[in-house]
Structure formats: C-alpha cells, structure tokens
Amino acid sequence: xxxxxxxxxxxxxxxxxxxxxxxxxxxxxxxxxxxxxxxxxxxxxxxxxxxxxxxxxxxxxxxxxxxxxxxxxxxxxxxxxxxxxxxxxxxxxxxxxxxxxxxxxxxxxxxxxxxxxxxxxxxxxxxxxxxxxxxxxxxxxxxxxxxxxxxxxxxxxxxxxxxxxxxxxxxxxxxxxxxxxxxxxxxxxxxxxxxxxxxxxxxxxxxxxxxxxxxxxxxxxxxxxxxxxxxxxxxxxxxxxxxxxxxxxxxxxxxxxxxxxxxxxxxxxxxxxxx
Numbered sequence: 001x002x003x004x005x006x007x008x009x010x011x012x013x014x015x016x017x018x019x020x021x022x023x024x025x026x027x028x029x030x031x032x033x034x035x036x037x038x039x040x041x042x043x044x045x046x047x048x049x050x051x052x053x054x055x056x057x058x059x060x061x062x063x064x065x066x067x068x069x070x071x072x073x074x075x076x077x078x079x080x081x082x083x084x085x086x087x088x089x090x091x092x093x094x095x096x097x098x099x100x101x102x103x104x105x106x107x108x109x110x111x112x113x114x115x116x117x118x119x120x121x122x123x124x125x126x127x128x129x130x131x132x133x134x135x136x137x138x139x140x141x142x143x144x145x146x147x148x149x150x151x152x153x154x155x156x157x158x159x160x161x162x163x164x165x166x167x168x169x170x171x172x173x174x175x176x177x178x179x180x181x182x183x184x185x186x187x188x189x190x191x192x193x194x195x196x197x198x199x200x201x202x203x204x205x206x207x208x209x210x211x212x213x214x215x216x217x218x219x220x221x222x223x224x225x226x227x228x229x230x231x232x233x234x235x236x237x238x239x240x241x242x243x244x245x246x247x248x249x250x251x252x253x254x255x256x257x258x259x260x261x262x263x264x265x266x267x268x269x270x271x272x273x274x275x
Contacts, residue, residue: 002133002136002139003139004141006139007133007139007140007141008138008139008140008141008225008228008229008232009131009140009141009142009143010134010140010141010142010143010221010224010225010228011142011143011144011179012144012174012175012176012179012180013144014028014029014228015175015179015221015224015225015228016174016175017029018224018227018228018231019224020246021239021240021241021244021246021247022231022236022237022238022239022240023237023238023239023244023247023251024239024244024246024247024250025228025231025237026237027040027247027250027251027253027254028040028041028250030232030237031250031254033269036269038263038267038268038269039266039267039268039269040250040253040254040258040268040269040270040271041264041268041269041270041271042090042249042250042253042258042270042271042272042273043084043088043089043090043261043270043271043272044090044272045089045090045091045096045097045100046100046165046166047090048084048088048089048090048091048100049084049089049100049103049104049165050165050166051083051084052077052080052081052083052084052104053077053104053107053108053163053165053200054147054163054165055080055083056073056076056077056080056108057111057118057147057148057163058147059076060118061122061124061148062124065119065120065121068115068118068119069112069115069118069119073108073111073112074105074108074109074112077104077105077108081101081104085097087259087261087272088261088262090272103165103201104165106201107165107200107201110200110204111200113204114204114205116205116206117148117150117159117161117198117206120150120151121150121151121153122148122149122150122151123149123150123151123158123188123190124149125146125149125183125184125187125188126187126188129143129144129145130143130144130145130146130183130187131143131144131183131187132183132186132187134182134218134221134222134225135222135225138222138225138226138229139229140222140225140226140229142179142182142183142186142221143183144179144180144183146160146162146180146183146184147161147162147163148160148161148162148163149161149184149188151190152193155191155193156190156191157190157191157192157193158184158188158190158191158192158193159192159193159194159195159196160177160180160181160184160192160194160195160196161195161196161197161198161206162176162177162180162195162196162197162198163198163200164197164198164199164200164201165200165201166201167201167202169197169199170197175217175220175221175224177195177209177211177212178212178214178216178217178220178221179217179221180195181195181211181212181214181217182214182217182218182221185214192211194208194211195208195209195210195211196208196209197209249273252273253271253273257273257274258271258272258273259271259272259273
C-alpha cells in the first residue's frame with residue numbers, strides 16, 4: 001500500500017545536495033533541530049537574491065497577461081526585498097547587501113525591458129509542491145517546483161522556463177531539466193514542446209536547451225535515488241573529506257553556532273553563520 005509519509009521524497013535540490021556531500025544531504029534533508037523538530041536552512045546572499053527575484057516573477061504567472069506589468073515590478077521587488085533585508089538575507093554588512101540588491105534591480109530592469117515570455121500565457125501545475133510516485137516498488141516520490149510553464153496555443157503544449165539568478169551556467173549533466181520534464185509529463189496533461197534557461201544576470205532572452213531523454217532520465221534518477229535511500233537506511237551519510245565547504249556551515253548550525261533569524265514558508269528554521 002502506498003504511503004507518502006514513509007516514502008523517500010527526492011528533488012533536484014536534494015539530489016544535488018547528496019552529490020555535493022552526503023553529510024550536507026543529511027544536515028539539510030534529514031536532520032531536525034532537537035528543540036523545534038524542524039529542518040534547518042542556511043541563508044546566504046546568493047540565496048536571498050534568488051528568493052527575492054523568484055518571488056517577484058512567480059507572483060506574475062497567476063495574473064492575466066494584461067495585468068502582469070500593471071504594478072511596477074521594481075516596486076514589487078522593493079517590497080519582497082524587505083524579507084531578506086540585513087541579516088535576514090545573510091548579509092555581512094550594508095555594503096554587501098547593496099551589491100546584491102543592485103544586481104537584483106538590474107535583473108528586474110532586464111525583465112521589464114525584455115518581458116518576452118512574461119507576457120505570454122502560462123500554465124500552473126496544481127499544488128504548492130508538484131509531485132508524483134516515481135517508483136511505487138521502491139517507495140520513491142519525485143517532487144519539485146518549476147518556475148514557469150509557457151503555454152503554446154499553436155499546439156496546446158507547454159514550454160519549461162527556469163529563471164537563473166546566479167552567474168554560472170547550469171551543468172550539462174545536471175538532473176534539473178530531466179526532473180522538471182518528468183514532473184511536467186506526470187503532473188499535467190499537455191505535452192512538452194521545449195525548455196529554456198533564462199540567465200537573468202546577463203541575457204535579455206532565454207536560452208533554449210535540448211529536451212532530455214525521459215527513459216534515460218528515469219534510469220539515472222532511480223539509480224541515484226536508490227543510493228540515497230540505502231544511505232538513509234543504514235545511516236551512512238558522511239563527508240568524504242571529513243568536513244568540506246558544503247557541509248561545514250550546516251555542521252556549525254547543528255552544533256549551536258548559528259544565529260536563528262526566523263522560519264521559512266516550509267517551516268524550516270533559518271540560520272546565518274559567521275563563516
């Protein structure tokens with residue numbers, strides 16, 4: 001009998017955590033603060049920037065096309081930035097915050113000047129966190145949030161669009177697009193006609209990328225998910241370097257060395273560290 005509470009939930013971010021460092025995966029996805037019972041989250045400036053920009057963009061997809069730019073996007077950005085102002089965004093000082101906020105403003109101006117897909121019809125998948133049973137036999141659920149699904153009226157299809165606020169390209173062997181393609185295929189009825197990454201820090205338009213082979217994606221994702229499942233079962237999630245730059249900040253939080261700054265929308269305890 002299927003039981004989503006005992007199933008292993010995997011996503012692009014959790015699988016990425018495991019590939020970076022199994023200990024990082026444990027501290028972000030398994031460990032819970034003994035005082036609150038909540039998972040922990042580390043707030044850092046790049047995350048704060050991405051969160052602010054995505055909050056602005058995601059608020060548009062639910063609006064009719066003609067109303068998406070009715071409220072100036074820069075005003076929306078200023079409002080959402082308050083959520084990450086100061087130490088709430090992990091900024092060390094006002095100068096660092098100013099640098100990241102200016103980057104955010106440039107990104108918003110780029111979207112306003114080149115709205116492109118923002119002014120096209122969009123499709124929303126049901127639920128706050130789209131998911132489906134990836135393998136009932138192995139008790140694995142695949143989940144994830146997709147930034148934007150452009151609706152292509154000409155053939156009643158959807159185009160996957162992911163907004164990037166970082167400075168580096170997504171790795172060609174990343175699981176992100178394969179996972180998104182599987183989610184879109186299994187969580188809504190329209191076919192996928194394309195996919196793009198929009199590197200908002202530098203590009204005026206999205207960059208189209210090849211759609212993945214879904215059968216290969218299923219095989220590769222299942223292989224890694226089963227490794228994670230086994231690691232959890234035998235409680236073997238250790239850092240191969242006995243402490244790397246990925247896991248050490250979370251280790252500090254688990255040891256009580258982080259500063260609690262609030263709770264995320266997913267009820268994670270959010271911390272900042274001095275490192």
